[in-house]
Amino acid sequence: MSIPLALTVNGKAVKADIDPRLLLADFLRTTLGLTGTHIGCDTAQCGACTIHLDGRAIKSCNVLALQAQGADVVTIEGLAESDGTMHPMQAAFKECHGLQCGFCTTGMVMSAIDLVARHPNADEKTIREELEGNLCRCTGYHNIVKAVQQGAAAMAK
Amino acid sequence: MGAIESGFIGQSVRRKEDARFLLGAGQYTDDVTLPNQTHAYFLRSPHAHAKIRGIDTGKAKKAPGVIAVYTSADLEGVNGLPCGWLITDVDGTPMKEPPHPVLAKGKARYVGDHVALVIAETQNQAKDAAELIDVDYEVLPAVVNVVDALKPGAPQIHDEAPGNKCYTWAIGDKSAVDAAFAKAAHVTKLDIVNNRLVPNAIEPRAAVATYSRADDSYTLYVANQNPHVERLLMTAFVLGLPEHKVRVIAPDVGGGFGSKIYLYAEETAMVWASKRVNRPIKWAAERSESFLSDAHGRDHVTHAELALDKDGKFLALRVHTTANMGAYLSTFASCIPTILYATLLAGQYTTPVVYCEVTAAFTNTAPVDAYRGAGRPEATYVIERIVHQAGAEMGIPQDEIRRRNFIRTFPYQTPVALLYDTGGYDACLDEAMRIADVKGFAARKSDAAKRGKLRGLGYAAYIEACGIAPSNVAGSLGARAGLFEAGEVRVHPTGSVTVFTGSHSHGQGHETTFAQVVATRLGIPIENVDVVHGDTGRVLFGMGTYGSRSLAVGGTAIVKALDKVIAKGKKIAAHLLEAAESDIEFKDGKFTVAGTDRSKAFGEISLAAYVPHNYPLDKLEPGLNETAFYDPTNFTFPAGTHICEVEVDPDTGVVSIVSFSACDDFGNIINPMIVEGQVHGGLCQGIGQAMLEHCIYDSESGQLLTGSLMDYALPRADDVPSFKVETKVTPCTHNPLGAKGCGEAGAIGSPPALMNAVMDALSSVGVTHLDMPASPHRVWQAIQSARA
Known part of the structure; x- marks a missing residue:
């Protein structure tokens, strides 16, 4: 069927x-x-x-x-511009080394954008709690948190 | 070091590989779709231990979409999966190596053991058909705990391994150790368990196998850390295929942590079957299959004793470890609790004599093999827990007891075979104490006490042996493979470069780090360098990535190839510049006649090599493409100190990490950003082991109780803090990069640092014993027991 x-x-x-x-x-x-x-x-x-x-x-x-x-x-x-320019959150993940093997990364970026939409000024604690639903085995989350903060600032511009 | 120190070296160059990962354009194995592709599903044993009296595949073969169903009876001429390291028992006999059939033969020996392979048009059809296979099991008693497996009367798993024993192996001078203990002023004793872990790379294992009748060749895409080794083991030992007829491609791989080193049953059966069905076959593990069938890690039970003099100087260490091998020997299982474990038991200390005895046994559990650190975390956990306890018992501060025993002269020959080339342990301890603000700890502790909380500070001064390994040394210790690395530097006519490396990147960022080395050395833009890895059809050879070896061994092979490129370039330049070869200098991308302004750019030389009109053809071949194999002369010895501060809520047993500080010595660093990222990830995995992760099989049924991410706690973003990470440098003395390796350190130092912090916090309430993971339940129970 x-x-x-x-x-x-x-x-x-x-x-x-x-x-x-x-x-x-x-x-x-x-x-x-x-x-x-x-x-x-x-x-x-x-x-x-x-x-x-x-x-x-x-x-x-x-x-x-x-x-x-x-x-x-x-x-x-669907995030990047048609000329390949990355979404500010994608760019922030690269700049902050918020990814290693790349496997969790795409889901992590999608969650991060949603997180920032709901919490534009999220502090570290909020970001960590909000990312509870995304597992990363490589980065220890340290640089992901930094990337989300930097991506949030870039998205606000 | 010269030219290597300039250019891009030491720069946090942003990663070349990131764009494809961030744009969703990575190419992982499960993203590979081939025309006319079929789908595989593996029927697995639901029992931990059962005789297979018969398998009826009749109904399944007739199910919609089914192309083939195979069981062990079909695999005629296919050998078992090999073990790559022979350990010799103390009685002089070789370890017991029972057959490890690709599909279970006569018996299933763990929950998840492969019983049948179903190939169908769609994944759902393969799964549906597998349900129609009727396996006549006679369920047998199972044993999952390694200590229980060695008890008389335990269920016998393999006929070839009486009493379930694989081997007993020992290292060190037992009588000297016994004599030292007899004279000791103080003896500290410790019983600890190193908890069993499931690696859980976020990309599950996957494979796509295809066969071509056109040239009788096979191609295997597989999530793997060492495709050449995978091919060698599969063709030469299991399937009996000519090696040159099999191409193994490990494309983008979503994390490995050891679990993707090994040759597994799934891809082996699929390569075999791809010729029979003459169509591509795809399989991707579901997470529950990963839990059941990926090689697990750790699972040691250890009794250790440390002898000290009255001043806290270590006199001797005596260790007895029982190691769980699981149901079969995985590819490198046997060397993990021996060669990669007991040889590290001197740690950073001058302990003059060490004796370690290891008994390895089979159980009805998934095979156990290397997991991030592989033996070295287990060794560090023993040493640093017992040193902590000795300090606590003798009233010697934790930094002080370590300083009194640090090795300070190098090279240093340990009593357990290794020769440390260099190190600076005080510097890392000092720096870790500084960033951890140890001076302010007493005030923070008393402040916590006012709030009813228990604070603790834990140290771990670890060492690891990386850069694995001098092949002849490994061979004398039982390795059945070489452990060199290969590299190729292909200079194109216009001067851009493709580098082929036998190392494999599955998150480590080699495409960037290796390009930094090459671009710096050749004086060309980093955009002009691409790094290729993970394909036996493109890379000349490779031993792959594990044991933090890629830069120290794989990077050095590339440096050796670069040396050859430059040497040949000098010959070409000498001809073009009409100068003596000995007068040509190469610097910043230019070949110059010494003391003159006459020079040729790197691109001019490469063009001359491929358009050899004005060229010394009588003395020199055209082209500029060089390869090198590098076999290290020693291991490398990364080391450092990690300090963890925790706060325990005695009412709930919840442990909170207040801060985690690490100072590591990885030798020279090419890309600090990538190195820090490796440390962060390792720390998180180690913290996961110490606080959250625990693989548990039911002791009666042998069922895996922690078989999903709902039951097995991987660290999440809010389980860990941001880390304080620093480095100190003593360059490795025996490779040209001076690099030691950084991939595993975090996972080695953090479990004992965290557990020592918890023990420190709980000492005031009388807790003297606690095993990982320090979950709220366990900590609360320990507090209640101590109070009772």
Whole structure:
């Protein structure tokens, strides 16, 4: 059985007939080839699959693709400008060495942007608490916190 | 050092690899999709120990979308997975090496053991079909605890290993140690457990295997830290394939921490099957599969005794360790609790005699192998916990007891085989104490006491042996592989450079660090240098990345290749400038006739090498492409001091890290930003071990109780503080970069520093024993027991 799905992904209208049990993360990765969204666990704990659904950061492994019917989805591939200029949060992660292996990074950046939208002047404690849903095994979070602070300042400009 | 010290060396150059990761353009194994691709699913044993009386795959083979179902019966001619290190028992016999079949043969020996491989058109079809496989298990009693496994009457796991013993191995002069203990003024005794861990790189293991009938060749994409080693082991030892017919690509790899060094059953079975089904096969582990089947880490039970004279000088150390190997020997399992552990037991101290005996045993658990630090965290944990306890027992301040025993003259031959080339342990201790504000601790402690909280300060002065290793030394100790590294510097006609390295980056930033070395040495822009790694089809050879060896060994191979490029460049320049080769100097990207202004730029020389019109063709080959293999003459010895300050709430048992300070000596540093990042990450993993992480199997059923990220606590952003990190430098004396390695230090120093801080905090309430992780539950229980 397949069911029609229509939504917007990174500003473009997308239509597909999909298996109803397809997860949004798999739809993005496999059907659309947007492999910047990563899958790191099976219990919605690691946050590597974080994307924006109608402006909110969500874990796309925990949502059926059909639940995104008519929604506006933004993935990591949709952040940079068309000439490749990075979003200020992406640039801040690079500048602060907020990434190592890169696997958690895309979800981390999506969460960070959402965090800053809700807490534009977040202090270190707030940032650490807000990043609870994103696991990183490489950086020890030290430089991620710095990157979020620097990214927040750049986004405010 | 000369030219190496200028240019980009010592600069926090932002990473060349970051753009692709941040834009979502990284290429991890699970991102690889090949035309006509099929999907694999592994049926795993639900039992810790069971006889397999039969497997009926009939229904599964007929299920929708199924292409093939394989069991061990199909794998005729396929050998078991090999172990790369032979340990010799104290009785002179080789360690017990029971077969490690790719798919379980006759018996399943741990929950998660691979029983069958299903290949189908889609992942869901493969999974659905696996449910139709009927395995006739006869469940057997299981044993998961390593001490229990060695008791008489324990369930027997392998016929080849009576009593479940793999080996008993020893190092050091036992009678000298016994004699020193007889004369000791004080003896400190310690029983500790080094808790079992699951590595949990955020990218789960994954593989895509494909076969080409056109040339009878295979290509394997795999999340792996050492693709050439993977290929060598898989072709030569297991599948019997010609090595040149197999290409292994480890593309972007999302963290390793040791767990992606090994040759695993999954990719081996998939390469084998790819020819049978003649289509690409893809598999990516779900996190629950990672918990079940990635090689785990640590899992030691240790009794240690330290003999001291009346002034707190160490006279001897005696250690007995029991190490869990899991159900089978993983690729490097046997050398972790021996060669990489007991040889580090001198630590930073002049302890004249050390004896260590290690018994390794099989259990019904996932195989245990190297995990960040690999043996060295376990050694440091023993030394630094017992030194802390000795200081506390004898009333000697923690910095003082360490200073009284520091090694200060180098080179220093330890009683456990290693020869330390250089170090400066006082400097790191002093600096760590400064940044930790040890002077202000008493006031902070009394302030905490007023709030009903217990403050503690813990030290760990660690050393590690990195830069693994001189191949002949490793070989004499049982290694079945060489441990050199290879590099190639390919200068293109227009002077840009592609570097091929046998090291592998899975987060370490080699594409940047190595480019800094090359750009500096050749005097060219860093944008003109790209670094290629992780592909047996492009890189000449490689031993890969583990043991903090990449810069010290892989970086040195590149330096050696650069030496050859420059030497050849001088010959070409001498010809073009009509000067003697001995008069040509190379500096800042120019070949100059000494004492003149006559010079040729690097790009002019490279162009001449590829357009050899005016060229000494009778004496010199065209082209500018040089390779080098580098086999180190000694290990490197990074060392440092970590200091942790904690506050314990005695009512809840919650431990809060107030501050964590680290001063490390990694030798010369190419990119301080990357080095600090490595330290941060290591500290966080060590803190995870000390406070949160604990892999637990049920002692009756052998089921993995901590089998998901809901049950196994990885450190999250709000579990750790920001870190205070400094470095001191004593350059390594035996590699041209003077580099020692920085990847594991954080995970080595932090567990004892944290646990010593907790023990210090709890000393006032009478707690004398606590094992990791210092969870609120355990700490609260320890406080209640002490008070009772």
